Amino acid sequence: MSELEIDALVFDVLGTLVDEPAGIRAGIHELVPSLDGSRAHELLSLWQQHIDREQRRVLDGDRPYLTSDALDQEAARLIADAAGVDDPAAVAALALSGRRLPPWPDTVAGLARLAERFPLIGLSNASRTALLGLNAHAGLRWHQAVSVEEARTYKPDPAVYQLAVTVSGRPPERLLMVAAHAWDLRGAQRLGLRTAYVARPVGDPPAASDRFDLHADGLADLADQLDKLQGA
Template identity: 55%
Template sequence: MIRYITTVVFDVLGTLVDEPRGIRASIVDAVGPGHDSDALLGVWRGHVEREQRRIARGEREYVDTVTLDHEAAVRVGEAAGVEDPAVIQRLATASQRLPPWDDAVEGVARLANRFSVFGLSNASPETLRGLSTHTGLSWHRALSADEARAYKPAPEVYALAVEAAGGDPTRVLMVAAHAWDLRGAQAVGMRTAYVRRPVGDAPTPADEFDGRFDGLRRLDDALV
């Protein structure tokens, strides 16, 4: 059981929504049949992850995910031979149309009846608004890494959630499908819960989280 929590903070991309499936679907819509959608998804994700790492190392000035997603869409278009600006622009907003996991909408709503529930994401505020509208996910507050001008796992991103929750990290539970994300939350004193997703980053034997769960219903049952 996990006790004495006042605020549940969810990672969004990967934990509440299936990011790879949604991006891949938008790529297929944009480029049409006859292309390797997995390879093109790799182009997209590779660019975003690489640029976020460059920003973290100080090799590039901070830009938000709207910019990174547009750059990724351009690169996918170049790889697939698609040049129509309207198609590229539509593809660049793919992160606003990601499908939620089957238990996500109900699970978040159920927890929101007992706790303050925040989304904490590397996604931009614009993307989070669009994603909430598209999926029906509803939280008390959506926090974007854009406010800290850094990307998780930078500690200043998690500090946004701790401050919004009242300042005591021991009363704040970070929930994610990515072990690296939970390690970042632990570094600022937050409690942590891993939720298994097919696209997540599994814990290692050395990871010590407050709980590990197969879905949000099991998480809800464990919070008292």
């Protein structure tokens, strides 16, 4: 690959900077405090499968675009039905659990360090409203936070990564997409962005055939590598 010269960093949010399963699991336990770990895991899987399936249907043209808020509401109703809960207020609270996701331990300090050298762009499948709440709850620092709602589709549609290119005003090869999901990085590569995989417990690890520019154990490791590349 050519030399890595970066003008801005583009971050996936869900899973990369915040622990999405932990936040949803906490919401499920609030809905039904008596659940044991196995049953809570089953309901979390039901939530995740619904979101993944319906986003894929949007990408495949089988369903009109809906914001992440609408999909979360659908998922919350599914969970409540499966758990035998019919309290509308409790279901509504569960639907908002995607805005109360805890950051990974290195996230806040890592973003602050990286922001000293690069403009930071958040690029998330979360809606504008959900992204605002999520950023505030987790204490995420951005120079710009962009929702896929602007493109009315979901990652890995190229139109989403184009949002970051447009916002940055830089050519795609001068942007570094940072994610814990190999599928997300592949989508960014197709539009010409450079890529950095950051390992997380809930991520999608690279396949043997993937060729990403950087591989990091966390944000501190990513910052160290970029410092060396940029001659800090």
